Amino acid sequence: MPKRLLKMRLNGEAVEVDIEPGAMLADVLRNELGLTGTKVACGEGECGACTVILDGKVINSCITPAMKAMNKEVLTIEGVAPGPGKLHPLQEAFIEHGAVQCGYCTPGMILSAKALLDENPSPTEHEVRVGLSGNLCRCTGYVKIVEAVLAAAEKMHK
Ligand code: FES
Ligand code: FES
Secondary structure, eight states: OOOEEEEEEETTEEEEEEEOTTOBHHHIIIIISOOTTSOOSSSSSSSOTTEEEETTEEEETTSSBGGGGTTSEEEOGGGTSSSTTOOOHHHHHHHHTTOOSSOSSHHHHHHHHHHHHHHOSSOOHHHHHHHTTTOOOSSSOSHHHHHHHHHHHHHHHO
16 A cells, blocks of 8 residues: 655654554654654553653554644654753653653653643642543552652742
């Protein structure tokens, strides 16, 4: 089947890539564009490891056809930091609070947390838990992740 040209803005840059027509966004990001920070675990839309932000909304990129990103804005974990050698406050807080163990869920957690804080800069603990409910972590028990998101929210207000 002939390939199709996908045009999107990816982490603030215009990108054009030839893809298989039915390719999922996670596979295009990882295999065609080399952005392996987006993880694929279940591949079925259940775990959130593949979370990216598409036009401001979190999506599971493993079950989202890449063509849905046509002419849209995609943010992956590679685009979250404010600049070279710098980390986003969420990334700093995850490190400071020991919220990263194996790290497989971390990119998706950070993107879900970012989308949450973009909409609700002062969430309650309950709101953080609801905001991250689509992201599974098999390592941390979630407590440190929730603490990190709350700490980042506070820091971002200062
Ligand atoms: S890998 Fe996409 S939801 Fe699990
Ligand atoms: S840190 Fe291992 S899955 Fe979350």
